Amino acid sequence: NAGVTQTPKFRVLKTGQSMTLLCAQDMNHEYMYWYRQDPGMGLRLIHYSVGEGTTAKGEVPDGYNVSRLKKQNFLLGLESAAPSQTSVYFCASTRSLQGTGELFFGEGSRLTVL
């Protein structure tokens, strides 16, 4: 069972470069999320999607863009990377908003911006 798959798992960028992180889920989940994890700060929500073709801002959206053209994929883009975006990025998905709270997470993508 693949679950939630993130690519790439590691990436080093120079300031100003752009890149896209891909999240793919094979569970037919409606809801998808991008979080970033920083030491001492837990996980913070960047953007999320409640269905194909929809996106919305989370807690820390600045400097990021997202797209959900297909239900199974949720892309996170950095147009002009900054050192402050050095972080570990996690994608998550869930089927229902019935208060179950069970998000399924990918293994993370570690991004370093020099």
Next chain:
Amino acid sequence: GNSVTQMEGPVTLSEEAFLTINCTYTATGYPSLFWYVQYPGEGLQLLLKATKADDKGSNKGFEATYRKETTSFHLEKGSVQVSDSAVYFCALESGNTGKLIFGQGTTLQVKP
């Protein structure tokens, strides 16, 4: 706004010791509460949950009780194992949005 506060780590215990990781929250309404665990090199996994006051969530020997009066959801385990070494996150979901608010995480290291 809604927030979650966890005890500072790291927490270092010997095998078979009793574990408590404190978690308190601030939220409007009646949020659902969760504990997630992150093993080294992996994503987060749901450990247990409670959706209303006085509910007790339990899984793999871990327990947590939703205490509305003290706005707390402390994680406990009676006898930890080396394999429990991980980072533990407390989280809340308010209003059936699917958006979780996480605490900062507490690292647990269990020594043989």
